Amino acid sequence: MAMLEILQLPDPRLKEVAEEVTRFDEELKAFIADLEETRQAGPAAVGIAAPQVGRSQRIVILDCSKTKKPVENHGHLILVNPEIIEWDGFELGREGCLSVPDYTGNVIRAERIKVRSQDPQGENHEFEMVGFEARALQHEVDHLDGILFIDRLVSRRTDLFQRKVYQKGSKKRDA
Amino acid sequence: MNWQMLTLVGEDQPGIVARVTDALYRGGCTLGETSMIRLGGNFTIMMMVDGGQSEQALASMIAPVADQLQLKFHLDPMHGGLHRHRVPNYQVRVNGADRAGIVAKVTGALAECGFNILELASDVVGDSAKPVYIMTIQGYAEAEIERLEAALKPLAAEEIDVHVSAIETLIG
Known part of the structure; x- marks a missing residue:
C-alpha cells in the first residue's frame, strides 16, 4: 500500500473526463487499496475519486457511515464505472474538497438518486441514495467528468430566493 | 502582508467592479477576500487590499475612480489575513x-x-x-x-x- 499525492486546483488533470474501467484485475485492487489509504489520511473525506490522485479512470470510494450526525448510508462502497440513472428533488448543502483546500461553499444537488455501478470484481449493483450520501456520490461522479464543486457554486442569495418559491417543500425536507 | 479594508458604496451601475479593481491593479495592489453585493439599488464593496502602500497612497489611487463613479469610500488598516476561514456548523x-x-x-x-x-x-x-x-x-x-x-x-x-x-x- 502507498499514499498517493492528491492533485489540487488548478491542476488541469482535475478537469479531464475519466476513462471507463475495463480490466478488473489485481492491479485495480491494489490501486483501490492505495486510494482508500489516501482518503483516510486526509481531513475526514467521505469520498474520493481516482482522478483526484491523477488516475483518469472511473473509480470512486464512498463512506458516509462515520458522519458526526448519522445519515442514511450504504456503508463503505467501492464504485467502479458508477452512473447516476435517476435523479429527484434538489437540496442546497455545503461542500469542500480534498482538491480545493481551505474553501467550502454551497452547491445544489439532487436529493435522491439511483446509481448503477460495478464492484472491483466487475459485478453489477444498483443503489438508491438519499440526502448526504446522494450528495457525496454526485460530488465524486463529478470528479469523473472533470467537474469540481466550485464549478457548481451558487450565490449566497440563491437560497433566499428559493425559499420564496419552495418554502413549504424545503421545510419538510429539513425535518 | 499589510491588509487594509476598503469599503465603497454608491448608486449601482455597470462597470463599478471593473474600474475600481483596474485602478487597484495598476497601482500594484493585490486583493484578498471580498464581499460585493447590490443592496437597495446601491452597490456595496468590502474588500481586503494590499499593495504595501500607505493609507494615503491607496486613497489617492482610489479617489479619481470613486469620483467618476460617484462612490463613497473608506479605508481602515486591518488585523487578520487570509486562510482564517471558519466552517459553519x-x-x-x-x-x-x-x-x-x-x-x-x-x-x-x-x-x-x-x-x-x-x-x-x-x-x-x-x-x-x-x-x-x-x-x-x-x-x-x-x-x-x-x-x-x-x-x-x-x-x-x-x-x-x-x-x-x-x-x-x-x-x-
Missing part, C-alpha cells in the same frame, strides 16, 4: 411579515447561545403592501441544536418562522 432560516426587530430578536437569541454569525443575508420581498422578511444565517456554535431551538422558540409566538438546521459539510 449551523444554518438558520427566518421568514415572517416584515416588521421592526426581527433581526435583533433572532440574533439576540443566538448570541445568548454563544452563536458566532459567519454570514448573514437578508432581504425584504413580496410587495410594498405586504412585505415579507427573509433571512439566512450561517454560523458556528458549540451549543447543541436543542439549545438553539429552545432559545428561538419564543419567536414562533410572534409569528416569526425560524428554523435551525445542522450543516454537515461534505468533504470529497
Whole structure:
C-alpha cells in the first residue's frame, strides 16, 4: 500500500473526463487499496475519486457511515464505472474538497438518486441514495467528468430566493 | 502582508467592479477576500487590499475612480489575513411579515447561545403592501441544536418562522 499525492486546483488533470474501467484485475485492487489509504489520511473525506490522485479512470470510494450526525448510508462502497440513472428533488448543502483546500461553499444537488455501478470484481449493483450520501456520490461522479464543486457554486442569495418559491417543500425536507 | 479594508458604496451601475479593481491593479495592489453585493439599488464593496502602500497612497489611487463613479469610500488598516476561514456548523432560516426587530430578536437569541454569525443575508420581498422578511444565517456554535431551538422558540409566538438546521459539510 502507498499514499498517493492528491492533485489540487488548478491542476488541469482535475478537469479531464475519466476513462471507463475495463480490466478488473489485481492491479485495480491494489490501486483501490492505495486510494482508500489516501482518503483516510486526509481531513475526514467521505469520498474520493481516482482522478483526484491523477488516475483518469472511473473509480470512486464512498463512506458516509462515520458522519458526526448519522445519515442514511450504504456503508463503505467501492464504485467502479458508477452512473447516476435517476435523479429527484434538489437540496442546497455545503461542500469542500480534498482538491480545493481551505474553501467550502454551497452547491445544489439532487436529493435522491439511483446509481448503477460495478464492484472491483466487475459485478453489477444498483443503489438508491438519499440526502448526504446522494450528495457525496454526485460530488465524486463529478470528479469523473472533470467537474469540481466550485464549478457548481451558487450565490449566497440563491437560497433566499428559493425559499420564496419552495418554502413549504424545503421545510419538510429539513425535518 | 499589510491588509487594509476598503469599503465603497454608491448608486449601482455597470462597470463599478471593473474600474475600481483596474485602478487597484495598476497601482500594484493585490486583493484578498471580498464581499460585493447590490443592496437597495446601491452597490456595496468590502474588500481586503494590499499593495504595501500607505493609507494615503491607496486613497489617492482610489479617489479619481470613486469620483467618476460617484462612490463613497473608506479605508481602515486591518488585523487578520487570509486562510482564517471558519466552517459553519449551523444554518438558520427566518421568514415572517416584515416588521421592526426581527433581526435583533433572532440574533439576540443566538448570541445568548454563544452563536458566532459567519454570514448573514437578508432581504425584504413580496410587495410594498405586504412585505415579507427573509433571512439566512450561517454560523458556528458549540451549543447543541436543542439549545438553539429552545432559545428561538419564543419567536414562533410572534409569528416569526425560524428554523435551525445542522450543516454537515461534505468533504470529497
